[in-house]
Amino acid sequence: QVEQVKLLDRFSTSNKSLTGTLYLTATHLLFIDSSQRETWILHHHIAAVEKLPLTTSGCPLVIQCKNFRIVHFVVPRERDCHDIYNSLLQLSRTAKYEELYAFSYNPKQNESEQVKGWQLIDLAEEYKRMGVPNAYWQLSDANRDYKICETYPRELYVPRTASKPIIVGSSKFRSKGRFPVLSYYHKNKEAAICRCSQPLSGFSARCLEDEHMLQAISKANPSNRYMYVMDTRPKLNAMANRAAGKGYENEDNYSNIRFQFVGIENIHVMRSSLQKLLEVSGTRGLSVNDFLSGLENSGWLRHIKAVLDAAVFLARAIAVESASVLVHCSDGWDRTSQVCSLGALLLDSYYRTIKGFMVLIEKDWISFGHKFSDRCCQLDGDPKEISPVFTQFLESVWNLTEQFPQAFEYNEAFLLQIHEHVHSCQFGNFLGNCQKEREELKLKEKTYSLWPFLLAEQKKYQNPLYNPDFCPELTLLEPNTVSFNFKFWRNMYHQFDRSMHPRQSVFSLIMNTSEQNKQLEEDIKELEAKIKQRNGQSDVVLVKEHEQTAHPAPVALKTPPCFQKEQPPMPVNDAVRTIEGSNTADNRYSELVSEFSKAEPAVVSLEYGVARMTC
Amino acid sequence: MEFAELIKTPRADNVVLHRPFHQAVEGTLCLTGHHLIFSSRRNDNAEELWLLHSNIDSIEKRFVGSLGTIVIKCKDLRIIQLDIPGMEECLNIASSIEALSTLDSVTLMYPFFYRPMFEVVEDGWCSFQLEQEFEFLCSMTNEWRLSYVNKEFSVCPSYPPAVIVPKSIDDEALRKVALFRQGGRFPVLSYYHKKNGMVMMRSSQPLTGTNGRRCKEDEKLINATLRTGRRGFVIDTRPLGVAQQARAKGGGFEQEVHYPQWRRIHKYIERFNILQESLIKLVEACNDQSHNMDRWLSKLEASNWLTHVKELLTTACLAAQCIDREGASVLVHGSEGTDSTLQVTSLAQIILDPRCRTIRGFESLVVREWLQAGHPFQQRCAQSAYSNSKQKWEAPVFLLFLECVWQIHRQFPCSFEFNEQFLIMLFEHAYASQFGTFLGNNENERAKLKLPQKTMSLWSWVNRTEELGRFQNPIYEANSLVIWPSVAPQSLQLWEGVFLRWNRPSKFLEEAEEERIRIIKYNKALQAKVNALRRQLAEMETDEAAQ
DSSP: OEEEEEEEOSSOSSOOEEEEEEEEOSSEEEEEETTOOEEEEEGGGEEEEEEOOOBTTBEEEEEEETTSOEEEEEESSHHHHHHHHHHHHHHHOOSSGGGSHHHHOOOSOOHHHHHHHHHSSOHHHHHHHHTOSSSSEEEEOTTTTSSSOTTSOSOEEEETTOOHHHHHHHHHTBGGGOOOEEEEEETTTTEEEEEEOOBOOTTTOOOHHHHHHHHHHHHTOTTOSOEEEEEOSOHHHHHHHHTTTOOOOOTTTSTTEEEEEOOOOOHHHHHHHHHHHHHHHTOTTOOHHHHHHHHHHHOHHHHHHHHHHHHHHHHHHHHTTOOOEEEEOSSSSSHHHHHHHHHHHHHOGGGGSHHHHHHHIIIIIIITTOOHHHHTTOSSOOGGGOOOHHHHHHHHHHHHHHHOTTSOSBOHHHHHHHHHHHHHOOSSTTOSSSHHHHHHTTHHHHSOOHHHHHHHTGGGGBOTTOOTTSSOTTOOOOOOOOGGGOOOOHHHHTTTOGGGSOSSOHHHHHHHHHHHHHHHHHHHHHHHHHHHHHHHTSSSOOOOOOOOOSOSOTTOOOOOOOSOSSSOOSOOSOOTTOOOOOOGGGSTTHHHHHHHHHHOTTSOOOOOOOOOOOO | OOHHHHOSOOEEEEEEEEOTTSOOEEEEEEEOSSEEEEEEOSSSSOEEEEEEGGGEEEEEEEEETTEEEEEEEETTSOEEEEEEESHHHHHHHHHHHHHHTTOSOGGGSGGGTOOOSSOOSSOGGGTSOHHHHHHHHHTTOSSEEEEOTTTTSOSOTTSOSOEEEETTOOHHHHHHHHHHBGGGOOOEEEEEETTTTEEEEEOOOBOOTTTTOOOHHHHHHHHTTSOTTOOEEEEESSOHHHHHHHHHTTOOOOOTTTOTTEEEEEOOOOOHHHHHHHHHHHHHHHHOOOOOHHHHHHHHHHHOHHHHHHHHHHHHHHHHHHHHTSOOEEEEEOSSSSSHHHHHHHHHHHHHOGGGGSHHHHHHHHIIIIIITTOOHHHHTSSOTTOSOOOTTOOOHHHHHHHHHHHHHHHSTTSOSBOHHHHHHHHHHHHSOSSSTTOSSSHHHHHHTTHHHHSOOHHHHHTSHHHHHHHBOTTOOOOOSOOOOOOOGGGOOOOHHHHSTTTSOOHHHHHHHHHHHHHHHHHHHHHHHHHHHHHHHHHHHHHHHHO
C-alpha cells in the first residue's frame, strides 16, 4: 500500500491528476482516489511496466495493459516506486499455469454448476447442427488419443472415403501433423470448409495419401467437382517455406484443385503492426495527419482488410460456387482460424447470435489449437510468440457489425468483454495452447468456463437493433470491403480513455430504451390484468387496502452496464441521459488560454462541474 | 432569353441511367429550363429523377460508336451516368445541360420561376429579424443598441441594415470605425453569453497599414465591451506572419500599444482555394472504390480536410473557452471577416448556446451569422468538388462549418433538436435550390434582386410541420450546458453522410436508423399507455372506495 500516489490523465496536457492510494493484492493492482473511485488492474492484464526518470513530483510509473489501458502513476518516493515496479514485474509474469488467476478464482458456484457451465458449449452438438455426420462426412476416431496430432481435438470429422491409412499418411505430410479436417459444413450447398497446415512439399515432394485426402474432400461435395485450396499466406512467404521442406500444394499433383494465395501477413508482422498502431494512438497532442499517416504506416487496417477479404473469398466460393475450400497457412492455427471462423460467420447466421459466437470461438479457435497461451503471453515466455491474431478476428467481426447493424445478436461490448477475458486468465477457456494441454491441466475441474457468466448477463451484450430475420438462415452476408469501410476501432484501443468518446451515446440510449420497452410491456400486461380483474369483481364491494403497484418507478433508467465484469473498476458510461458539458481541460485546445491565465492571476479558471440530468 | 433556345433536343427515349449501387434503368430523358428529368415507366414502380441544372457541377461526354454517354457530376457530390442513343441527340443534350447549368444571370435561376405547391404558413423571409434577436438581448442587458447606420448599405455594403453595437457608441463613431476596418466591417455584436455577460464580437481586420495607423473610435468601441479591469481576447484567424504581411497591403492587426486591454491569439484557418482543393481531393479519395488501404489513408491524409475540421473546431472551442471559462469578451476576425470569422463565431455559439442547437435556433444562427453577416454564398458555392474552374472565390466554407457542427452532433447526439439530414439539406440548398435564401452575396444584393418578393424562402418550406418531421432528432433532450467536443484525431470522423453518401450501399444503415427511431417511438407509446392504464386503475380504485 502506497499513499499519495497520483494518477495522471494520459492525454490531458494540463497536469491535472487524481491523488489516491495504491494497493497491491494477490491478483489485482488497486487504485482508490480521493473520491473513492476505484481502478482495478488485473496483474495478468499487465503487458509492460516502465519506470520513467524521476521528476520533481515523484517517480513516474507507466503500466501498459493487454486490454489497451495505459495508466500513468506518479509515486512520491522512489523506493516505493521501485518496490511496486519489482512486485508488478514478478506478479505479471507467471511461470506456471497453476499460478494463474483462473485456478484461484472462485465465483461461488457449486460443483454441478461448474460442470454444467463447461457443458454449455457442446461441439458434437454443433457438428450435428451443421448436418454431420452424414452420407459424406463422418466422425474419425483417429486422433482419439492425440496420437496423430497433439494440437487437434480428439474428435475430428473427415470424408467417409478417407480411410485411416490416408489420414495417417496425410498427417505425416503436413506440418505438426495437422491434416485436412472439417471445420464447417454448409448443408444447403453441401460444401465444406476444411482446415489443415502447410504440406511438407519442399520443392518437389509428393504424398499420395495427402492427394487422396484432398480428393476425398472434393468428392464429398456432390455439387461441385473442383475445390479451392486457400493458402492464406503471401506467396513469397509460402515459397520461402519450401526451402525448409515445407511449402504449398502443387496444382499438378492434386486433381481438381484451384489454388489461391490470399496474402495475410504472419504473426510477427501483425505484432509489430499493432505496436506501431498503439504508438501512434498513444501520442499526446496528435495532429490529424500524423494520426492518418501513422495509421497507414502501421498497416493495421490493411491487415484487417486482408483477413476480411480472405473470409469473403472463402464464403463466396461456398455460397456462390458451391465449392469446398481447404484453408491453411503455415501451422494452421492463426490465419487459418481467422479465415475459417470469419468465413463461417458470413455464411451462417447462427454464429451471429450470442450462443453461436461462443460456439464458433470454441470450435475454430479453442478446439483447433490456436495458441492462446503463447499469443496472449499468459505465461512468461517467448515474446516473439505474442501476436494479436484473435484481436484481429474480433476487430473484423466489429467491422461487420458496423456494416450490418441489425445482423448480429451481440453488440460491441460483447466483443470487448471476450477480448478482456482472453487476456484475463480468470476463466479456464483460453488457458493453454491446445485441448490436450487443457485436459492435462484438468481445467474443467479446477477452473470455470467463461460462457455461462457471459450468458447470465447477456442483457448487456444484446444488440437492441438485432433482427433475427435480417437474413435467412444460410444466406451469405456480403460486406463491402472497399477501404473506406474500415475504421479505427476507438472503443477497443481507447476503451479507457474517456475523453475521446462521444459524451452521449446513442447506443446505450437505444439499448436502455429497448430494455425499458420490455419492462413497459410487462407493466401493461399487469395493469390490464388488474383492470380486468376489477371489472369482474366490480359488483363486490370490498375495501381492499390500496394496492400501490409494486414498482413505484419502473420507468427509471438503470445505469448502463460497464464493460467489466466482477468489480466495476471504471466509469465507462454514465447514466444514459447523463448530459454533461464535458471538460475543456480534457481537450487540447485549453493550452493557449491556460498560458494566458497564468500571466493573469486575476482570472480564476472556474472548475466546471459535471451536471447530471437523468430522465 | 428563352430557355427553349438552349434546348435543342428536349427529349430522348431509350436512355439508360446508371447510378452506383442501383440497377441500370431505361427510360425517357427530358430537359426543361431548370430541370433534367428522367423517368422510367416500364415497370410498375415508375421512377423519376429530377435534377436541378444548377446542381450540376460538371459534365463529361464520350462516345462508343453512335452510343453517347454523359457523366453528370453534381454539387451534392453524386455522380450519374446517362447512355443516350444517337450521337446528335447526345451532343445536343450535353451542350444544353452545359449551358443551362452555367447561367450567368441570377434572375434566370430557378428560384425566380419556382411556384410552391404548398401553402405558406409563415413567410421565412420575415422569420428571423434582427429586431427580435435584439429584443431577446434586451431581456438580459441594456448595454447595447440597435443601429440603423447601415440602412442604405452605405457604411458597409456587406452588412445588413441593422446591427447591434454598444450603447455608448454613436452612429458617427461607427462611420469612422467603418473606415478603419476592411470593407467597412466594423465590430458588431455576435453573441451575448447570458451566464456571465461576456460577449463575442466580430469584424474585419483593422487597416493599420505599415505605419501603424490607429483609430480612437475603434479602440473605444471594442473597449466598451469590457468590464472595468478585465481583459479581452482578440482571436485572429490568421497566423501572425500572415497578419504581419497584411500590413503591407493596408491591413493589419490590433497592436498591443493601442489595445492594451486585449490579448491577441493567432490561429490558422484555411480559406479560399486551399479549402476548395482540400474538398476536391477528399471527394476524389472517397470516389475511388479502391481496395488499397494505404492509398485510401494517404489520400485522406493528403486532402487535409480533417485537419481543417480540427483546426476550426479548436479555434471555435478556444473562443468559447475564453468567454465561458476565462470570463473574457472576445473579438474574432481574419481579413475580410466574411469566412473564417463567421465559422468561428457560429461554431462557438453552437458550443455555448443551447438555443442554437434547436431547429429554429440553428436556422436563426445561419441567418444571422452567415446570410445577414454577408458570407458571399453565391461566390463561394458557385461550384463544388467537381469544378474545373478553380476560381479564387470558390470555397466550401459553409460546408466545413456544417461538418464541424456534425462532428459536435456526433459527440453529443442527444443535445441537438435536428438530425444529420437537416445539415445535409442545408448543404444541398446552399449549392442548388428552388428557394432564394442562399442567392446573392449579402443583404444588399438580396434587396436589389428583390428576393423576398420574387422568390420563396427555404425557411417557409422547412418550418412546415410536414417537413420538420424529417429533420427532427428523435432522441433530443434539451441540454442547457456548454458542450465541449473532443478534437483528438481519434474522435473526428469522416462525414460519411455527405462524402460516402453515394459511394456505398446504405440500405442496412438506413434500416438500422429506422429501427432506432421505431424503438424510441414505441417507448413513448408504451409510456403513454402505461400512464393511461394507471389512471384508469386509480379511478376504479377511487370509485370503489366511494362505493
